[in-house]
Amino acid sequence: MNSVGEACTELKREYDQCFNRWFAEKFLKGESDGDPCGQLFKRYQLCVQKAIKEKDIPIEGLEFMGPSKGKTENSS
Amino acid sequence: HPWETVTTAAMQKYPNPMNPSVVGVDVLARHIDPSGKLHSHRLLSTEWGIPSIVKSLIGTCRTKTYVQEHSVVDPVKKTMELKSSNISFTNLVSVDERLVYKPHPHNPNKTILTQEAIISVKGVSLSSYLEGLMANTISSNANKGREALEWVINRLNAEIEEFAASARGTMRSSMAAAAFVEK
Numbered sequence: 001m002n003s004v005g006e007a008c009t010e011l012k013r014e015y016d017q018c019f020n021r022w023f024a025e026k027f028l029k030g031e032s033d034g035d036p037c038g039q040l041f042k043r044y045q046l047c048v049q050k051a052i053k054e055k056d057i058p059i060e061g062l063e064f065m066g067p068s069k070g071k072t073e074n075s076s
Numbered sequence: 077h078p079w080e081t082v083t084t085a086a087m088q089k090y091p092n093p094m095n096p097s098v099v100g101v102d103v104l105a106r107h108i109d110p111s112g113k114l115h116s117h118r119l120l121s122t123e124w125g126i127p128s129i130v131k132s133l134i135g136t137c138r139t140k141t142y143v144q145e146h147s148v149v150d151p152v153k154k155t156m157e158l159k160s161s162n163i164s165f166t167n168l169v170s171v172d173e174r175l176v177y178k179p180h181p182h183n184p185n186k187t188i189l190t191q192e193a194i195i196s197v198k199g200v201s202l203s204s205y206l207e208g209l210m211a212n213t214i215s216s217n218a219n220k221g222r223e224a225l226e227w228v229i230n231r232l233n234a235e236i237e238e239f240a241a242s243a244r245g246t247m248r249s250s251m252a253a254a255a256f257v258e259k
Contacts, residue, residue, distance in 0.1 A: 001091050004100045004121050004142075012102065016088075019103075024084045027114060028151050041106070048102050052119075057142055058163060059104070059119065 005051025011044040077229055079179040082187040083149060083156045085228040086177065090120070094224040097122045099140070114149045120160075154179050171195050171210070175221075191218050 003012040018037035090098045100121035108114050120143040145160040156177040172194045180186035193214045
């Protein structure tokens, strides 16, 4: 599956693989002690944010948040 | 299928042959809230195969439509809720969907899905006919959605089988090699 930004597809795949494994093996079993995919997510996110700006996709009311535990205040 | 299987498949729903128009999926934001629920905001890009004459009128860079999806997974209560709405450049029709996956109360090997869609149509000429048409499409899509998850679950199981088979093969050949060296 591709990313909205063609350049981000590889980063997306790496992150997805990490996330899917963590989700099925840890999170659903109640072990949500931190997300090991943080670094991969950050790199992938930077790429996606750029692509969305470039393509002018109107996403409303969304704050780009990292994979952190608990609510954090962020401005987009 | 048990709730865990369905939820794992739902997170990896695309690509699948029942939804060929979905061409891109991206995670915009993800976090675990103080009560332990996982929130994900995703962007789905869809390409509807618009006829080329229409493309030349509206310009080829605008043939994609986008859907924004917010999902919440509660691993303790075992619920997964998905809310999606389309981001439409024309804003004539908007569709908001809400899906909730929960374990079957009497059978832990089954999952119950409740699905609702809210169709909003702007403009006087867009009448009940169009709304009826969309409602039909949405209910047949609900079936398609179930089939899509079945397909993903089968694919995931096949991948696990393949991995286990190659692991067994590797073990056998390294055991054979070890036995050979011993002799």
